[in-house]
Amino acid sequence: MPLTAPQFTSLIQMIATAExxxxxxxxxxxxxxxxxxxQLSQQGVPEGMRAIERHLQQCPCCRDEYHALLEGMRAIxx
Amino acid sequence: MTQDPWIERLRSEEPDRSDAIEExxxxxxxxxxxxxxxxxxxxxxxxxxxxxxxxxIMNALDSFEGRSQFVTWAMTIATRVGISALRRKYRKExxxxxxxxxxxxxxxxxxKHRLGPSDILGQREVIQKLNDLIDxxxxxxxxxxxxxxxxxxxxxxxxxxxxxxxxAVYKLVHDARMKLRHGLEREGFTIEHIQTIFAEGAxxx
Ligand SMILES: [Zn+2]
Numbered sequence: 001m002p003l004t005a006p007q008f009t010s011l012i013q014m015i016a017t018a019e020x021x022x023x024x025x026x027x028x029x030x031x032x033x034x035x036x037x038x039q040l041s042q043q044g045v046p047e048g049m050r051a052i053e054r055h056l057q058q059c060p061c062c063r064d065e066y067h068a069l070l071e072g073m074r075a076i077x078x
Numbered sequence: 079m080t081q082d083p084w085i086e087r088l089r090s091e092e093p094d095r096s097d098a099i100e101e102x103x104x105x106x107x108x109x110x111x112x113x114x115x116x117x118x119x120x121x122x123x124x125x126x127x128x129x130x131x132x133x134x135i136m137n138a139l140d141s142f143e144g145r146s147q148f149v150t151w152a153m154t155i156a157t158r159v160g161i162s163a164l165r166r167k168y169r170k171e172x173x174x175x176x177x178x179x180x181x182x183x184x185x186x187x188x189x190k191h192r193l194g195p196s197d198i199l200g201q202r203e204v205i206q207k208l209n210d211l212i213d214x215x216x217x218x219x220x221x222x223x224x225x226x227x228x229x230x231x232x233x234x235x236x237x238x239x240x241x242x243x244x245x246a247v248y249k250l251v252h253d254a255r256m257k258l259r260h261g262l263e264r265e266g267f268t269i270e271h272i273q274t275i276f277a278e279g280a281x282x283x
Contacts, residue, residue, distance in 0.1 A: 007228045011208075012276045014227070015262065016269045018255035024245040025233075033146035033154045059248055061233040064117075069157045071116055072109030073150060 021051075021058045028055045028062050036069050040077075084148035085139060099132060105149060106131055106156045114160050118168065127163055131156035165232050199275040204267060211261040220254040223247050 003011065035052045038045065045053050056063045087098035107128050114124065135152050142151055212221065219240070226236035226247075237247040262272060 003228060009276065010228055011224075012272060014224075014251075014255050015208075015258045016273050018252070018259045020256070021252055025248050026245050029154065029158070031145070033150040036154075037146050037150055058252060059233070061244065061248070064232075065154075065157050065161050068113040068117060068161055069150075069154055072113035072153050072157060075112035076105055076109045076149065076153070 017058075019054065019058060021055050023051045023055050025055075025059060025062055028052055028059070032056075032062070032066055032069065036066065036073060039070065040073055082142070082144055082148050084152075085142060088136065088139060099136075102135070102149075102152060103128055103132060106152065109153050110156055110160050113157060114164060117161070118164050122164065122167070124160075127160045128156070130163070131159045134159055162234055165235050166238075169231070169235055201275055204262070204272055204275065207262060207265055207267070208258065211258050215257045215261055216254050217250075220250045220257075223250040224254050227251055 031049070031052050035045075035049050035056075038049065056066055084098065084102070087094055088102070089095070090098070107124060110124055110127060110131075114122070114127070131152075135155050138155060142148065145151075216224070222240065223236055226239065227233065231239075233248050233251070234244040237244045240247060259269065263269070
């Protein structure tokens, strides 16, 4: 079955935004708590965490969970 | 290294242990109520999700390395449990027609809807090249994984259906994206050019 026009547009976006990513979802999961705390305290991203940042840009699943984590943590800290 | 107080309490004798679990339950529920409601906006059984999360957290205590606060670490687990459960619950039903299990599965584009007769932007050439790359450079599993995502299915859900795991499916898709990108660039198409010619409204009359 052919792709619909919106799917085709998504495909082009997926290709256009592809960047090297050195880690996978599991590695990201192992460090995302630390990364989230840095974001919540508005610290910059240290060199050692760049890979997490890149993975979150590339992986919609991890990104979705990361945003949910930030929202949840804000609710807990209120 | 000193033991995190949470770990100590969660491993202590009763009734301290139960008190700590109860305290953690309240915290997780507060966090997840916000984050999951924002996403799914519908009533659901958060108690079950919190309970499931607590079990996972208790089983994973050994893997807590103290790199973040304990509660943040626990919330990463709970968030994944919650979102996975809700993705399953609200998953899109996708017709199996689009997922021909045939090894030759390829993506076809409805180019007739996009291309004007004159095709002055050169879209046809890019689509042809893209189809060639998909056929020649992607594996059958890469094509299937890409197709799942384009159908709006989350990576972990696609992993479930492909009897794989999320990490592996993510990698299939990521490698496929990179292959297509490099393939197009090798042919002399820049990403900026491709985005421009397929931008909304760029279709020729
Ligand atoms: Zn990921």
